[in-house]
Amino acid sequence: MTQDSPAEGTILVIQNSKNSGPRRLIPWLAAHQLSTDIVFATDLQHEDINQRAGIIILGGAPLPNQDIDFPWLPLERDIVAAAVQHSIPTLGICLGAQLLAVVAGGTVERRVLPPEHGMCRITNIPDAAQSDDVFKHLPASYPMTENHVDAITKLPDTAIHLAYSSRCPNQAFKIGSCAWGVQFHPEVSADNIISWDAQEQDAIARDGYNWQELVEGAVKHKDVNTQVAQTLISSFASYCRYAD
Secondary structure: OOOOOOOEEEEEEEEEOOOOOOOOHHHHOOOOEEEEEEEEHHOOOOOHHHOOOOOEOOOOOOOOOOOOOOOHHHHHHHHHHHHHHOOEEEEOOOOHHHHHHHHHEEEEEEEEOOOOEEEEEEEEEEHHHHHHOOHHHHEEEEEEEEEEEEEEEEOOOHHHHHHOOOOOOEEEEEEEEOEEEEHHHHHHOOHHHOOOOOHEEEEEEEEOOOHHHHHHHHHHHHHHHHHHEEEEEHHHHHHHHOOO
């Protein structure tokens, strides 16, 4: 497909938790004439990937292989693997990135690395990021929302490593021609962080974070975070519309 022949203008968004919707991604994708078809993971059908301009897989609680407790995961892994095989532009976020890593041969583990919550500093790997269709448009370092205790502890051998943080070395990577995984949450804004409920705040406190400091960090980085997150999604959206 060439730039004179745009792809079908719908992004399949796979939602793995009732609290993990696409949020601000919807208007950013719409700005590129891309609509969103949001499907809960429990309702997925394999044919959902057909005739899509791209796929976004959102975050959630499970480990990517936690099939007994979350029996829809095998089909979701199959869909992610098929998207990579058929070069459907794909963006995996948090659990979505972990699913992408696992289907390509990587490893995801729980509480092996320190947890990350709130705005965290992401740093690109210069040569790799500058050569990437999506990450080349981002600054060298930027604040992104994190909220995870699981992490990719080993990237697939075929992955291109794109970014890291001080606590989590595998923050972003690429698999194949057009599948990207990010541990951070471009869809989650500073305002979303501030609205986290008491249960979430308690969980964060148990991981050693001070809630007030976390809120102050979110407010401080709000504008830069929004700008970089929108650039990331816009770059992915443009690639989706004209992917080969």
